[in-house]
Amino acid sequence: MRKREAKLAFSMLLPTALIVILVVLGPLVANFWISVKPVELADLRAPTALITERFRGDAEAVGDEVELEYRIRNSSPNQPVLDAAFTDTIPDGLRITGLDPRCSLSGQALSCILGELEGGFRERFRLQAEVTQAFLDTPADVRASEPSITGSGVNVLTSLDFTWENFRRVFSASEFWSVLRVTIYYTVFSTGGALIVGLFAAQLMNTAFKGRGILRGLFLFPYVAPVIAVTFTWLILLDPFSGTINAMLVEMGLIDGPINFFGTREVDISVFGLTFGFPVALSTVIAFEAWRYFPLSFLFILAAMQSVSSDMYEAAEMDGATPLQQFWYLSLPQLVGILSVLFLLRFIWTFNKFDDIFLLTGGAAGTRTLTVQVYEQGFALSNLGAGAAVAVVVFFLLLAFALVFFRFSPKEGGA
Amino acid sequence: MAVIETTPPRDGFAFGTGTIISAVIGALAGFVIMIVVGVTLGLITGAFSAPPAGAAGLAGLIMGAFLGASPPVTRSSNRTRLIAAVFLVIVHLIATFAMPFGLPTNIVPVWQVMALVVFAVLTTIGTSLMIADLPSGQVSRYMAEAAFIRTMKGLGFVIFTVMVALPFYVMVMTSLKNQAQLLANPLDLSISFAGGFEGLFSSYIELFTQFNFGRYLLVSFVVSTATVLLTLLFSIPGAYAVARLRFTGRQAFARSILLIYMVPAIVLVIPLYAVFSQLGLRNSLIGLLIVYPATTVPVALYMLKGYFEGIPAELEEAGLMDGLTRLGVIIKITLPLALPALASVSLYVFMIAWNEFLFAFMFLDDPSIFTLSRGVVSLNSSEVPRQHLMAGAVVATVPVLIVFLWLERFLVTGLTAGSVKG
Numbered sequence: 001m002r003k004r005e006a007k008l009a010f011s012m013l014l015p016t017a018l019i020v021i022l023v024v025l026g027p028l029v030a031n032f033w034i035s036v037k038p039v040e041l042a043d044l045r046a047p048t049a050l051i052t053e054r055f056r057g058d059a060e061a062v063g064d065e066v067e068l069e070y071r072i073r074n075s076s077p078n079q080p081v082l083d084a085a086f087t088d089t090i091p092d093g094l095r096i097t098g099l100d101p102r103c104s105l106s107g108q109a110l111s112c113i114l115g116e117l118e119g120g121f122r123e124r125f126r127l128q129a130e131v132t133q134a135f136l137d138t139p140a141d142v143r144a145s146e147p148s149i150t151g152s153g154v155n156v157l158t159s160l161d162f163t164w165e166n167f168r169r170v171f172s173a174s175e176f177w178s179v180l181r182v183t184i185y186y187t188v189f190s191t192g193g194a195l196i197v198g199l200f201a202a203q204l205m206n207t208a209f210k211g212r213g214i215l216r217g218l219f220l221f222p223y224v225a226p227v228i229a230v231t232f233t234w235l236i237l238l239d240p241f242s243g244t245i246n247a248m249l250v251e252m253g254l255i256d257g258p259i260n261f262f263g264t265r266e267v268d269i270s271v272f273g274l275t276f277g278f279p280v281a282l283s284t285v286i287a288f289e290a291w292r293y294f295p296l297s298f299l300f301i302l303a304a305m306q307s308v309s310s311d312m313y314e315a316a317e318m319d320g321a322t323p324l325q326q327f328w329y330l331s332l333p334q335l336v337g338i339l340s341v342l343f344l345l346r347f348i349w350t351f352n353k354f355d356d357i358f359l360l361t362g363g364a365a366g367t368r369t370l371t372v373q374v375y376e377q378g379f380a381l382s383n384l385g386a387g388a389a390v391a392v393v394v395f396f397l398l399l400a401f402a403l404v405f406f407r408f409s410p411k412e413g414g415a
Numbered sequence: 416m417a418v419i420e421t422t423p424p425r426d427g428f429a430f431g432t433g434t435i436i437s438a439v440i441g442a443l444a445g446f447v448i449m450i451v452v453g454v455t456l457g458l459i460t461g462a463f464s465a466p467p468a469g470a471a472g473l474a475g476l477i478m479g480a481f482l483g484a485s486p487p488v489t490r491s492s493n494r495t496r497l498i499a500a501v502f503l504v505i506v507h508l509i510a511t512f513a514m515p516f517g518l519p520t521n522i523v524p525v526w527q528v529m530a531l532v533v534f535a536v537l538t539t540i541g542t543s544l545m546i547a548d549l550p551s552g553q554v555s556r557y558m559a560e561a562a563f564i565r566t567m568k569g570l571g572f573v574i575f576t577v578m579v580a581l582p583f584y585v586m587v588m589t590s591l592k593n594q595a596q597l598l599a600n601p602l603d604l605s606i607s608f609a610g611g612f613e614g615l616f617s618s619y620i621e622l623f624t625q626f627n628f629g630r631y632l633l634v635s636f637v638v639s640t641a642t643v644l645l646t647l648l649f650s651i652p653g654a655y656a657v658a659r660l661r662f663t664g665r666q667a668f669a670r671s672i673l674l675i676y677m678v679p680a681i682v683l684v685i686p687l688y689a690v691f692s693q694l695g696l697r698n699s700l701i702g703l704l705i706v707y708p709a710t711t712v713p714v715a716l717y718m719l720k721g722y723f724e725g726i727p728a729e730l731e732e733a734g735l736m737d738g739l740t741r742l743g744v745i746i747k748i749t750l751p752l753a754l755p756a757l758a759s760v761s762l763y764v765f766m767i768a769w770n771e772f773l774f775a776f777m778f779l780d781d782p783s784i785f786t787l788s789r790g791v792v793s794l795n796s797s798e799v800p801r802q803h804l805m806a807g808a809v810v811a812t813v814p815v816l817i818v819f820l821w822l823e824r825f826l827v828t829g830l831t832a833g834s835v836k837g
Contacts, residue, residue: 006662008741012652013668016712019649023687023709024675030686044692157689204571215572217823218579224819225583226770228791229808233586236801242601244585248454251602252465291578299827322560352679355772359792371681378685379777391682402677406670 031395034388038163039156041382047076047153049084049117053146059131066094070125070147078119084151087111091145093135098128117151166389170377175368183351183369185279186286191346193290195339198297203327205298206305223295231359234288238262265366281365285357289350297342304338305331344405348398370394431552434483436559440566441479441542445503446472447573448538453516456523456530458588461603464517470510471534478503479542487548500539504531545569583812590618590806597802618806626803627782628810631790635769636814638703638786642768643761645708646715650760653712654719655745659728669720676713680773683710688777698780706774711764718763722756723749759825762818769815787811 050073057066068090074081090096090108099105103112112125170176201219205212222230238245238261246258261284266277308331316326354371357363363372370390378387446468453466478499482490489495507515514520515531545565549558588604589597593614596603606615613620622628656662657669687706688697696702726749734744750757775789785793791807819826 002661005660009656009660009662009665012656012660016649016653016716019705019709019712020675023706024678024683024713027683027686027690028678030690031682034686034689039689044689046693155693157693200571201575204568204575207568215576216827217820219575220819220823221579221583221816224766224815225812226788226791226808226815227772228770228788229586229812230582232791232795232804232808233582236589236805237582237585242597244458244601244604247601248457248463251463320557322557323564324560348677352677352681354679354681359772371679374681374685384685384689388685391685394679395682398677398679398682402674 028395031388031391034157034385035166035392036162036164036389037156037159037385038161038165039385041379041384043076043079043156044384045075046155047074047079047081047119049073049081049086049114049149049151050075051086051147051149053088059135062131062133062136064131065097066129066131068094068127068129070127072114072117072121072123072125072149074117074119074121076119076153079153079156080119081117081121081151081153084114084117084149085112086114086147086149088147089145090129091135093132093138094129095132096127096129098126100125100127103127114151163385166383166385167392169386170389170393178366179368179370179373182282182366183371185282186289186357186367186369187347187351189286190289190293190350191343193286194293194346194350195297195343197290197294198299198342199301199335199339201294201298202301202305205302219298220295222292227292227355228359230292231288231356235262235360238284262361263365279366281361281367285360285367288360289353289356292356293346293350297346300338300342301335304335308334344401348401348405351398351401352394370397430484431550432554433549433551433558434480436554436562437483437542437546437549437551438476438480440545440562441482441538442472442476443566444538444542444545444569445475445478445507447570448475448534448541451573451577452530452534452537456516456526457602458584458604460523460526461600461605462518462522463600463602467511467515467517471507471538473510474503474507475538475542477506478539479546482539482543482546483549484551487550490543490546490548496539496543499543500535503538504535507534541569586805586808586812590802590809591615592802593617594800594802597800618800618802619810622803622806622810626790626794626807627785628787628790628807630783631785631787632810632814634700634784635787635811638700638707639765639768641704642707642711643764645704646711646764647757647761649708649712650715650719651745651750654716654723655749657716658720658723659731669717672713672717676717680710684773684777687774691778697778698784699778700784702778703774703786706778707768707771711767715760715764718760719753719756722753726752755825755828758822759828762822762826765818766815 052071054069054071055066056069058064059066070086070088072084072086088110090105090110092108096105096110100112102114103110105111110127205216205219237243240246240258240260240263243258245261246255249255250258259280262281264280267280268275269278270276312330313326316330321329352371354375357367357369357372358375361367363369363376368376371394374387374390374394376387377390378384449466449468449471453464453468457463457466481502482495482499485495504515511517515534516527518527520527546562547565549562554562585604588606591606592604593610596607608615610617657665657672683706691697691702696705730752731744731748734748735741739747770788771786772788772792775786776792779785779789782790782793787807788811791804791811794804794807
């Protein structure tokens with residue numbers, strides 16, 4: 001009985017396990033593989049041999065000399081194609097007079113063995129033929145029979161070429177450490193920002209009033225709306241030339257000239273004679289993150305607040321605790337659990353985030369995080385191997401966070 | 416308890432700490448509400464000027480002092496509020512030399528009057544709500560803190576609403592403008608009916624006629640719905656097995672599901688791109704329909720598992736006793752009971768698939784199979800005017816917002832019960 005149940009369970013879990021292994025775990029492992037391979041975006045198209053056929057000469061009378069020309073090339077500029085060969089059918093009525101030594105003819109079937117074509121290989125392959133009466137009687141289109149070529153390209157993904165060059169590039173670049181620093185600032189402040197804003201919003205919504213449902217729905221909009229919609233809206237809102245916010249601030253006399261919020265790396269600010277560089281673009285991105293993800297922490301914190309029984313507050317009220325004391329000594333301690341779980345979860349998710357920064361700044365002006373760096377290396381610079389190497393770094397950092405998360409999370413799964 | 420506090424007379428005016436606090440609250444309310452109302456007036460009418468928030472603060476100060484000095488019992492009566500509002504308007508008009516919004520009186524006069532009324536009503540009611548029953552004279556710490564919290568909440572509502580609504584407002588309004596209007600005055604977000612219906616919605620009309628957005632919309636719907644169905648197909652049996660059936664490794668499995676959910680898409684994108692390119696799956700919707708369910712199944716499984724565990728096992732055992740098979744039990748007993756969870760999982764997965772950007776952006780090259788996310792990104796070029804971009808953003812946002820508002824209660828309970836991410 002027990003065994004049958006286990007069997008049933010496994011069969012029910014099988015589809016999930018399969019798709020997760022194929023699309024999540026498989027690529028995870030493949031990342032390590034690609035990260036130690038010299039693979040560029042262009043290498044993804046495995047080299048293949050290509051062939052086209054041409055008919056040269058005029059076939060007007062019996063005995064005219066014509067040529068069949070096959071243009072053969074290797075699609076890849078640097079990778080070889082192995083064991084290339086092609087076959088074609090010679091039209092009826094053409095008698096081959098000059099046969100290349102690599103070819104053999106049986107009846108009208110031509111087959112040629114080319115062997116290895118090195119990278120960038122090109123050849124015009126010609127066969128002489130003589131026109132016979134049969135060809136003139138029924139002039140067949142020579143190109144009607146497509147030549148077919150075979151050959152195996154070395155797939156760079158499955159080859160056994162390995163290199164440490166990708167990792168060397170990732171770590172030796174001076175920008176690596178600045179990217180890492182930006183990632184940490186971004187992750188910590190975005191997570192904290194979203195939590196604090198969410199805590200405030202939850203405080204607001206924790207009292208019953210008319211229209212609370214509508215307002216709660218509205219507060220969730222930033223999280224629900226597609227990332228492309230909200231990022232482009234922020235870009236246009238904060239545009240230095242025609243953005244509403246800049247125009248408004250200038251009009252009100254709060255700033256002298258428009259601020260390029262997403263394009264300024266740093267502005268020097270002096271406080272009490274101390275001058276320090278304030279990262280404008282990074283802070284704007286962090287503000288965006290707090291704006292977009294506060295609804296999530298808001299929901300969780302509100303749910304936690306509403307599950308606290310009101311008896312405690314009534315008792316505190318009787319004892320003369322003031323509202324701020326009630327918040328500090330009663331509400332906050334109740335929320336510490338959910339707040340810390342939220343912080344860890346959000347921390348990991350913010351760290352993982354790619355879309356937002358990519359769409360807002362593309363990683364420019366001091367906002368390049370590790371995830372944007374994966375894209376930059378892998379696709380913008382077309383070096384898949386280096387991109388995968390950054391992804392491996394991301395993975396290991398994440399693993400470390402996840403270990404911390406499971407160390408501190410309550411034993412009975414989840415929040 | 417024996418000490419009886421000396422309370423100020425409850426039926427007359429009185430001055431003291433309470434009055435000062437009320438005045439400060441009134442000043443704050445006047446200041447903030449003037450900025451909000453003034454900016455809103457500017458954006459709606461297109462006649463923008465810096466709102467005279469200082470004068471409004473002064474007017475609010477005097478009005479707040481009046482409200483605070485009046486006895487708490489009469490404070491919420493309409494008569495007192497009306498007098499306070501009149502006070503407010505008069506002081507404000509004097510302080511701004513009869514230009515309540517910094518605009519000459521002959522510009523959009525009707526709007527200005529309306530805005531002034533809105534300003535007076537909001538400020539007066541807001542202030543009296545924030546002051547509430549604060550005594551005019553001596554104020555206990557409890558009362559002062561309560562007033563402070565009410566004030567913070569009042570400000571919070573204003574700030575949060577503006578913060579959330581402003582970007583969406585700008586998004587919609589920008590999409591209704593044309594290039595010339597946008598360049599002439601970026602602060603003019605009024606609706607202009609000069610061009611008629613077609614002039615107003617010209618960006619949308621162009622998107623659907625020239626930019627193929629009808630097709631993107633269709634593709635997005637197909638992809639999102641298919642993702643939801645596939646995810647449910649995979650995760651329902653999986654969640655049931657983890658929740659109900661006993662087998663070795665159950666706990667480990669339940670935990671690793673959550674771990675898998677933390678794997679970022681960006682780590683998967685390079686290998687998937689490489690392999691899908693070679694298999695010819697990259698530039699195809701099939702490819703997306705392999706990746707999307709795979710990334711949503713873990714979280715769906717986790718959410719459903721939580722719900723299934725809450726369904727009493729006795730119900731299912733009764734079904735088994737009556738001769739139903741496991742499958743019969745799941746279909747006839749468990750799933751009908753789990754409908755709310757199915758709704759919230761479906762909505763959540765739909766949102767993820769609809770909003771997904773990275774894979775759509777990396778995989779799709781062929782404009783005939785663009786999803787909306789991919790389609791809107793293709794509008795982000797210097798050749799396409801930005802009202803088109805905003806119209807595209809609206810087109811992408813509206814369907815998912817409708818679905819969300821329709822099923823909101825399921826999402827809220829589902830998310831908080833299942834404890835998930837963003």
